[in-house]
Amino acid sequence: xxxxxxRFEDGVLHLIDQRVLPLAFETVSCRNAVETADxxxxxxxxxxxxxxxxxxxxxxxxxxxxAGQMRPIFDTTLDQAFAVLAASRxxxxxxxxxxxxxxxxxxxxxTLPSDEMAVxxxxxxxxxxxxxxxxxxxxxxxxxxxxxxxxxxxxxxxAGALATAGHGTALGVxxxxxxAGKNISVIADETRPFLQGARLTAWEMVQEQIPVTLISDNMxxxxxxxxxxxxxxxxxxRIAANGDVANKIGTYMVAVLAARHQIPFYVAAPLSTFDxxxxxxxxxxxxxxxxxxxxxxxxxxWAPEGVRVANPAFDVTPAELIAAIITEQGVIARPDRxxxxxxxxxxxxxxx
Amino acid sequence: xxxxxxRFEDGVLHLIDQRVLPLAFETVSCRNAVETADxxxxxxxxxxxxxxxxxxxxxxxxxxxxAGQMRPIFDTTLDQAFAVLAASRxxxxxxxxxxxxxxxxxxxxxTLPSDEMAVxxxxxxxxxxxxxxxxxxxxxxxxxxxxxxxxxxxxxxxAGALATAGHGTALGVxxxxxxAGKNISVIADETRPFLQGARLTAWEMVQEQIPVTLISDNMxxxxxxxxxxxxxxxxxxRIAANGDVANKIGTYMVAVLAARHQIPFYVAAPLSTFDxxxxxxxxxxxxxxxxxxxxxxxxxxWAPEGVRVANPAFDVTPAELIAAIITEQGVIARPDRxxxxxxxxxxxxxxx
Numbered sequence: 197x198x199x200x201x202x203r204f205e206d207g208v209l210h211l212i213d214q215r216v217l218p219l220a221f222e223t224v225s226c227r228n229a230v231e232t233a234d235x236x237x238x239x240x241x242x243x244x245x246x247x248x249x250x251x252x253x254x255x256x257x258x259x260x261x262x263a264g265q266m267r268p269i270f271d272t273t274l275d276q277a278f279a280v281l282a283a284s285r286x287x288x289x290x291x292x293x294x295x296x297x298x299x300x301x302x303x304x305x306x307t308l309p310s311d312e313m314a315v316x317x318x319x320x321x322x323x324x325x326x327x328x329x330x331x332x333x334x335x336x337x338x339x340x341x342x343x344x345x346x347x348x349x350x351x352x353x354x355a356g357a358l359a360t361a362g363h364g365t366a367l368g369v370x371x372x373x374x375x376a377g378k379n380i381s382v383i384a385d386e387t388r389p390f391l392q393g394a395r396l397t398a399w400e401m402v403q404e405q406i407p408v409t410l411i412s413d414n415m416x417x418x419x420x421x422x423x424x425x426x427x428x429x430x431x432x433x434r435i436a437a438n439g440d441v442a443n444k445i446g447t448y449m450v451a452v453l454a455a456r457h458q459i460p461f462y463v464a465a466p467l468s469t470f471d472x473x474x475x476x477x478x479x480x481x482x483x484x485x486x487x488x489x490x491x492x493x494x495x496x497x498w499a500p501e502g503v504r505v506a507n508p509a510f511d512v513t514p515a516e517l518i519a520a521i522i523t524e525q526g527v528i529a530r531p532d533r534x535x536x537x538x539x540x541x542x543x544x545x546x547x548x
Numbered sequence: 549x550x551x552x553x554x555r556f557e558d559g560v561l562h563l564i565d566q567r568v569l570p571l572a573f574e575t576v577s578c579r580n581a582v583e584t585a586d587x588x589x590x591x592x593x594x595x596x597x598x599x600x601x602x603x604x605x606x607x608x609x610x611x612x613x614x615a616g617q618m619r620p621i622f623d624t625t626l627d628q629a630f631a632v633l634a635a636s637r638x639x640x641x642x643x644x645x646x647x648x649x650x651x652x653x654x655x656x657x658x659t660l661p662s663d664e665m666a667v668x669x670x671x672x673x674x675x676x677x678x679x680x681x682x683x684x685x686x687x688x689x690x691x692x693x694x695x696x697x698x699x700x701x702x703x704x705x706x707a708g709a710l711a712t713a714g715h716g717t718a719l720g721v722x723x724x725x726x727x728a729g730k731n732i733s734v735i736a737d738e739t740r741p742f743l744q745g746a747r748l749t750a751w752e753m754v755q756e757q758i759p760v761t762l763i764s765d766n767m768x769x770x771x772x773x774x775x776x777x778x779x780x781x782x783x784x785x786r787i788a789a790n791g792d793v794a795n796k797i798g799t800y801m802v803a804v805l806a807a808r809h810q811i812p813f814y815v816a817a818p819l820s821t822f823d824x825x826x827x828x829x830x831x832x833x834x835x836x837x838x839x840x841x842x843x844x845x846x847x848x849x850w851a852p853e854g855v856r857v858a859n860p861a862f863d864v865t866p867a868e869l870i871a872a873i874i875t876e877q878g879v880i881a882r883p884d885r886x887x888x889x890x891x892x893x894x895x896x897x898x899x900x
Contacts (some may be wrong), residue, residue, distance in 0.1 A: 201615065218852040309552065352766075381856075388740060388764035391850055394843070399852040409856040410842055412740035413766040414704075414798025418834075424552035433622035446766025448773065449801055456804055482770075490738065490764055491746070496848050498743055500570040500751040505762040506735075 199248050199357050205262055207331065209253045211241045214358055216490060218399035229254040229277035230259060239390065243359020244433045244469055245328050248290030251281045252321035255298050263314035270310035276300060286481045287510045288433040288441055289471040294324050328361035331466040331524035335365060336372025339464050339522040343373045343380065347426040350383040350416060353444035354396035355431025355464065365464040366429040367400060372514040374406055381407040383425060385416055389489040413446050420457040428454045432465035439515030439531030440477030447509055451517040460519035467523050467543050475511030485509045551709050552796040553598050559612055561605045563593045566710055570751035578615060581606040581629035588636040591742065592778040595711020596785045597680050598822055600642030603633045604673035607650050617668035622662035626654060637884040638833045639794055639807055639862045641823040646676050651817040666765025680713035683818040683876035687717060691816050691874040695725045702768060703733040705796035706748035707783025709818065719752060720783040721874065726758055733759040735777060739796060741841040765798050780806045784817035791867030791883030792829030797860055803869040812871035819875050819895050829864030837861045
């Protein structure tokens with residue numbers, strides 16, 4: 197049983213503070229949409245599916261607070277909540293997908309009393325959360341089948357339980373493979389600058405006693421060259437209509453190296469990660485984050501004063517480098533525009 | 549005028565402590581070979597040419613201490629000094645090259661009184677140091693000619709003044725290009741785990757007001773893909789007979805990405821970096837360093853207890869990915885076994 201990234205209870209969204217893991221285990225309590233947006237922006241919670249769930253709950257919090265008000269007042273409150281949550285982070289599309297699902301409920305019954313609407317919105321947020329766990333379980337089963345009986349799997353960033361409602365996408369595949377009796381070990385890229393790999397992926401794997409070896413990001417190529425890596429699995433923050441994948445910065449380099457060494461490169465992501473409105477990766481906005489993430493870590497600074505910094509938080513891996521995209525619906529081998537379209541059309545939960 | 553990495557004076561080798569730069573500017577004083585070997589091992593001083601110079605001075609220190617002793621006693625002292633220095637770090641061949649040059653002086657005159665031999669050894673160490681600066685200047689001129697009038701150059705690790713006796717290899721090329729009136733900006737990979745790029749390269753460039761942008765290692769691919777990089781220049785720790793280059797871990801990934809984006813990938817290194825006894829990169833020993841370099845930085849730890857770590861300090865970039873190797877002797881374009889052999893044969897200072 198993997199960790200519970202968030203808990204929605206009695207008008208509070210409790211989030212594990214992923215900024216301080218694994219040295220401290222603390223939770224942050226969000227009581228409204230503004231606090232939830234702050235938590236997303238500051239990366240208390242991160243990971244595309246987890247951000248989507250948190251945003252839905254953040255909206256539910258404001259809906260609960262405004263329950264009992266006249267609908268116009270309630271609706272104004274919700275409008276503001278949508279805006280603040282949508283502005284929290286730009287790249288992961290699950291955020292916008294979850295907000296649109298919530299908006300669908302909200303706008304479907306404009307005359308429903310606000311207290312009943314609040315109940316419906318809380319229910320929808322909970323459904324998004326529950327479905328995410330179910331999707332990860334399904335993805336895990338589909339992905340586990342792709343791994344050999346014995347495999348060392350390299351992963352970048354954290355696409356684990358902490359990045360989702362639970363079980364994880366990339367780490368969900370690894371967990372499911374282990375549950376199925378496969379002998380899996382993990383190489384975790386530390387994933388500068390936020391160190392999601394060193395802190396979160398390593399922690400999740402150590403907790404469950406799945407053998408994990410931590411490396412600096414720039415060691416991945418050497419590990420592949422030396423024959424230590426059998427497969428790569430990562431998550432995704434947004435997948436374009438042609439199968440291009442935006443994911444944590446550095447994913448592109450891992451994918452290029454994997455291709456050079458003929459190591460299969462897999463992406464595990466729920467259907468909510470697809471953005472069919474983005475024709476290809478160039479249409480995906482790449483978040484630029486603050487310089488101080490790169491000049492040091494937390495309170496420690498090691499770069500000299502006066503240095504400029506670039507801090508793109510994501511990059512785009514072209515579809516040609518991807519062996520398969522694994523969703524809750526199955527596997528898109530060698531993804532391209534036609535296969536992505538067919539896969540999304542076939543899904544019962546068509547998100548576009 | 550770039551920084552003076554080391555100073556040999558009055559029986560003491562003063563080294564800038566590169567572990568604490570740029571936040572602190574401190575020097576470490578070595579009074580004998582053991583202290584010098586410790587400084588090399590613990591990376592007070594690092595960078596292949598700088599290690600070679602430091603080792604030569606370390607040997608000179610013990611020679612000075614034993615000056616006046618009978619030759620057998622003096623020779624035993626020197627034997628031990630050679631052994632301890634040779635065991636300090638395994639990958640950079642300049643270390644062994646410098647020690648062999650010193651050994652050549654030592655063994656050439658077995659009957660010379662020890663005080664005269666000590667003088668000769670100090671003189672040889674000083675010559676190695678002086679020649680390194682001259683080599684870097686020559687390399688700078690050869691390399692600068694390869695860069696366009698306006699260029700953004702990405703570099704990995706620190707192959708700067710701090711990695712040499714002065715001026716630098718890769719950064720020497722950049723310095724010489726700037727001196728020649730070219731408009732050069734630099735992208736510095738931070739270079740985990742020791743952060744030579746974030747701390748040392750960024751610091752050298754800021755000091756000289758050469759525009760420098762710091763990135764995490766895993767951003768290099770994205771920067772290349774977005775068109776921001778015109779050339780890559782790195783140093784080297786050992787170059788095999790076929791042109792394969794061992795350099796700081798991560799160099800290989802940068803080279804693979806540069807090839808994908810048709811960005812020229814240059815290596816700047818003195819002839820003392822060539823190891824013609826190594827047929828190819830597979831023959832180069834790769835140092836594995838301590839786990840705590842990867843689980844955090846200095847006193848800060850961020851990885852969970854119980855995680856395994858790999859920490860190869862170097863990797864090998866195959867010759868096929870290298871546009872040119874720049875030495876003090878000129879440029880080896882598209883290096884291969886024949887061109888490397890011809891280049892080394894033509895050198896007045898034939899090191900093999």
